Amino acid sequence: MEATLTAPHILQPAKTERDFRTENLSIYYGTYEAVKGISLPFPEKSVTALIGPSGCGKSTFLRSLNRMNDEISGSTSKGSIWIDGVDINASGTDVIKLRQKIGMVWQKPNPFYKSIYENIAFGPKYHGVKGKKALDEIVESSLRRAALWDEVKDRLKESALALSGGQQQRLCIARALSVNPQILLLDEPASALDPVSTGKVEELIKELKEQLRIVIVTHNMQQAARISDFTAYFYLGQLIEYGMTEKVFTNPENTMTQEYIMGRFG
Amino acid sequence: MKAKTADKIATFVIVTLALLIVAVLAGLLGYILFRGVSHISWDFLTSAPRKIRAGGGIGPQLFNSLFLLVLTLLITVPLGIGAGIYMAEYARPGRITGFIRLIVEVLSSFPSIVVGLFGLLLIVNIFGLGFSLVSGALALTVFNLPLMVRITEQAFRSVPSQQKEAGFALGLSKWKIVTTVLFPVALPAIITGTILSAGRVFGEAAALMFTAGMSSPRLDFGNWNPLSPSSPLNPFRPAETLAVHIWKINSEGLAPDAAEIAAGASAVLVITVLIFNLVARYFGRLIYRKLTASRRMN
Amino acid sequence: MRVQNNETMRVQSSKSRIEKHHIEDLVGRSYMSFCVLLLIVSIVSMVYFVTSRGISTFAIDKVSISDFFFGTTWSPEGDHPSFGALPFIAGSFITTLLAALIASPLSICAALFMTEIVPGWGKKLLQPVIELLSGIPSVVYGFVGLSVIVPFLRNVFPGQGIGVAAGALVLSVMILPTITSVAVDALSTLPRNLKESSFALGATRWQTIARVIIPTTLPAIMTGVVLGMARAFGEALAVQMVIGNAPFIPTSLFESASTLTSVITLGMGNTTMGSPHNNALWSMALVLMLMTFLFVFVVRMLEKRRSI
Structure with missing residues (x-):
């Protein structure tokens, strides 16, 4: 099956200083190839949506971008992930330092069993920020960027678990922002939330893309159409189609993409 | 109709036998407390035992048991937590992990008398620590360690894995995640398990007879210099514990009130274990409530 | 306010630099390795010492293996010592069985009571009972056995009261919690539809228990029984206090006898290290240890059958 590329020019390596893309990236669990040689760019100030039926490898692909798959035993990868001209998939990479630059948020909100304040201040503190004033500032700015500040500013010392699901998810986004990443990976961030919270999270994503690159995995076609600039359709570990979201959704080149988007399968 | 009758008879038998167990426990506790509690007094709890005359107490034995428990937990808890964390978070499935798991299993089913003999040979004789609190604590460590490892492993495994992922994504080192993200969540289960294991350690006798010894020197409770031989705090003195004392008076007690002393000491032992159980239960429930009641998911 | 350097990703420079997180992970790994190593050392040295002392009866004192395991005369002191340990081995096996x-049966009934008959308050009632029974120290069991069970047996049956029956009764209460809790775990993980389909066929509760529940959970229940037997076999003081400690193979339930653990308990303090008597006690400890291995092995076999 050959990938249909709606916008092939984007795949050409553009070796600028602020480049972020994968090149021929394959991921294996044991001998099973979950992701098959995918090359995909993630342009600046944009949201890239990864769509496709369950088990198509999109979440595995996302998790490989900050080397989270390293923590799963038996998982290996081939190919490159270029960030600012450095291949972070190479063996010498300091994974811990890398992850500081790439934030991640999951389907299920997973705040630490700590206070709201501690959830945000924890990362920066670890990475060397000292002094209450500096930490206070980071907590406030992160919560503001996640549009949560007004709701929680009076109860920062309370347990994060006391927040509602939607608030917890925004707290997790704020936590990811607290270490000032350049890239934000979102794994179905709204699928466990109610419609109102989902709206808030989507609004937030649109605002945040002005500051950093966002890669989002989603099952929700409307959501992908609403918030993303580029869309990549995955099927059985392969990239079937990639292009501007508008183009992919209104006039896909590949019939499989069309069928999936129309809700015929998946 | 026949099947119905059989069903009724079977249900009756099952219920009767189940209630019999309740009766056994009730009888057991009732007997120990009824016979023992009347003998418990402040004097009994604090005075030293007498060899042949009536009126002896269990003061030094009670102190020895508590002191030995503290010493044992001081050694076992850090070791058990370390090995438990390894099993839960670091060990990758394979031969070595399987081997360690087997070791924990074998060690936890070792008869305590064999652990005691091993302590006698290695710790008391070869290490030259003699019959002492330290020897007893080390033997009890061998006895208690596998349980601590299991408690820790289970506690860490019950922490949601998303907590770990969140830590990784923030760029924390694995050890930092283990100690500052996972450990606080696992702690309540570890504490509850440790208190329960403390009850087991408190009542253990077979592993101690040949390690901590079956005698206690004349203790001077005014002397708190840990190096002095008559100081209660000296870890290198022999120390008969409460459980060992009960065994000893039952098999070779000469005092005319030996049976009353045994009953009183048994009651003290059982009450202490009961307290450990209740505290662990209460504590576990309290923490559980604290962790779940505040969680409102929608 | 922006604290981190946002310009370039210096993720590969760490090859030559030691970062904070490297040190943390090193400290953590060393600490854990130390703990695990200690665990391994303790068991290896235990096996080594017990084995090396245990075989000296045969290697140094030249007692033949068959005399030790099948000899019925135990007179370890004197000019013509005899080290027949069969009475103790037999005593251990008889009391354990x-x-x-x-x-x-009591444990299985308790487990059925908690999971099938009255799952609600049955569990609430029996769970703490089981936990308390397992928490009571063995010397207390011995004391109660000595002051309640022994006089009772003395009044009702022939003999002195002390003996095999008293030992077995005390041990049975002690291993009740072990078997019950394993059986409860097994019964409560039973798939619900298994029972429901049996009820749907018109079977009574007892028929369901006897034909579906017990056969399905039998390997798990057996695991509990073997674990209980392991505990009974290794229990020392409670048995020693009530069994009478006579070095003979018992011919009746109400006759005084000994077990491996009771002989070790009584003898170890009164013998000098290295004497033939002392070595023979170590050989019995070796038998206890080998039996532990056997029990663990059987439990593992049963668990393997369960997972299929």
């Missing part, structure tokens, strides 16, 4: 025979 009897205890398992008494405790198993």
Whole structure:
């Protein structure tokens, strides 16, 4: 099956200083190839949506971008992930330092069993920020960027678990922002939330893309159409189609993409 | 109709036998407390035992048991937590992990008398620590360690894995995640398990007879210099514990009130274990409530 | 306010630099390795010491293996010592088997009571009972056995009261919690539809228990029984206090006898290290250890059958 590329020019390596893309990236669990040689760019100030039926490898692909798959035993990868001209998939990479630059948020909100304040201040503190004033500032700015500040500013010392699901998810986004990443990976961030919270999270994503690159995995076609600039359709570990979201959704080149988007399968 | 009758008879038998167990426990506790509690007094709890005359107490034995428990937990808890964390978070499935798991299993089913003999040979004789609190604590460590490892492993495994992922994504080192993200969540289960294991350690006798010894020197409770031989705090003195004392008076007690002393000491032992159980239960429930009641998911 | 350097990703420079997180992970790994190593050292040295002392009866004192395992005369001191340990081995096996025979049906009934008959308050009532029974120290069991069970047996049956029956009764109460909790775990993980389909066929509760529930959970229940037997076999003081400690193979339940653990308990303090008597006690400890291995092995076999 050959990938249909709606916008092939984007795949050409553009070796600028602020480049972020994968090149021929394959991921294996044991001998099973979950992701098959995918090359995909993630342009600046944009949201890239990864769509496709369950088990198509999109979440595995996302998790490989900050080397989270390293923590799963038996998982290996081939190919490159270029960030600012450095291949972070190479063996010498300091994974811990890398992850500081790439934030991640999951389907299920997973705040630490700590206070709201501690959830945000924890990362920066670890990475060397000292002094209450500096930490206070980071907590406030992160919560503001996640549009949560007004709701929680009076109860920062309370347990994060006391927040509602939607608030917890925004707290997790704020936590990811607290270490000032350049890239934000979102794994179905709204699928466990109610419609109102989902709206808030989507609004937030649109605002945040002005500051950093966002890669989002989603099952929700409307959501992908609403918030993303580029869309990549995955099927059985392969990239079937990639292009501007508008183009992919209104006039896909590949019939499989069309069928999936129309809700015929998946 | 026949099947119905059989069903009724079977249900009756099952219920009767189940209630019999309740009766056994009730009888057991009732007997120990009824016979023992009347003998418990402040004097009994604090005075030293007498060899042949009536009126002896269990003061030094009670102190020895508590002191030995503290010493044992001081050694076992850090070791058990370390090995438990390894099993839960670091060990990758394979031969070595399987081997360690087997070791924990074998060690936890070792008869305590064999652990005691091993302590006698290695710790008391070869290490030259003699019959002492330290020897007893080390033997009890061998006895208690596998349980601590299991408690820790289970506690860490019950922490949601998303907590770990969140830590990784923030760029924390694995050890930092283990100690500052996972450990606080696992702690309540570890504490509850440790208190329960403390009850087991408190009542253990077979592993101690040949390690901590079956005698206690004349203790001077005014002397708190840990190096002095008559100081209660000296870890290198022999120390008969409460459980060992009960065994000893039952098999070779000469005092005319030996049976009353045994009953009183048994009651003290059982009450202490009961307290450990209740505290662990209460504590576990309290923490559980604290962790779940505040969680409102929608 | 922006604290981190946002310009370039210096993720590969760490090859030559030691970062904070490297040190943390090193400290953590060393600490854990130390703990695990200690665990391994303790068991290896235990096996080594018990084995090396245990075989000296045969290697140094030249007692033949068959005399030790099948000899019925135990007179370890004197000019013509004899080290027949069969009475103790037999005593251990008899009390253990009897205890398992008494405790198993009781435990299974308790487990059925908690999971099938009255799952609600049955569990609330029996769970703490089981936990408390397992928490009571063995010397207390011995004391109660000595002051309640022994006089009772003395009044009702022939003999002195002390003996095999008293030992088995005390042990059976002690291993009740072990068997019950394993059986409860097994019964409560039973798939619900298994029972429901049996009820749907018109079977009574007892028929369902006897034909579906017990056969399905039998390997798990057996695991509990073997674990209980392991505990009974290794228990020392409670048995020693009530069994009478006579070095003979018992011919009746109400006759005084000994077990491996009771002989070790009584003898170890009164013998000098290295004497033939002392070595023979170590050989019995070796037998206890080998039996532990056997029990663990059987449990593992049963668990393997369960997972299929």
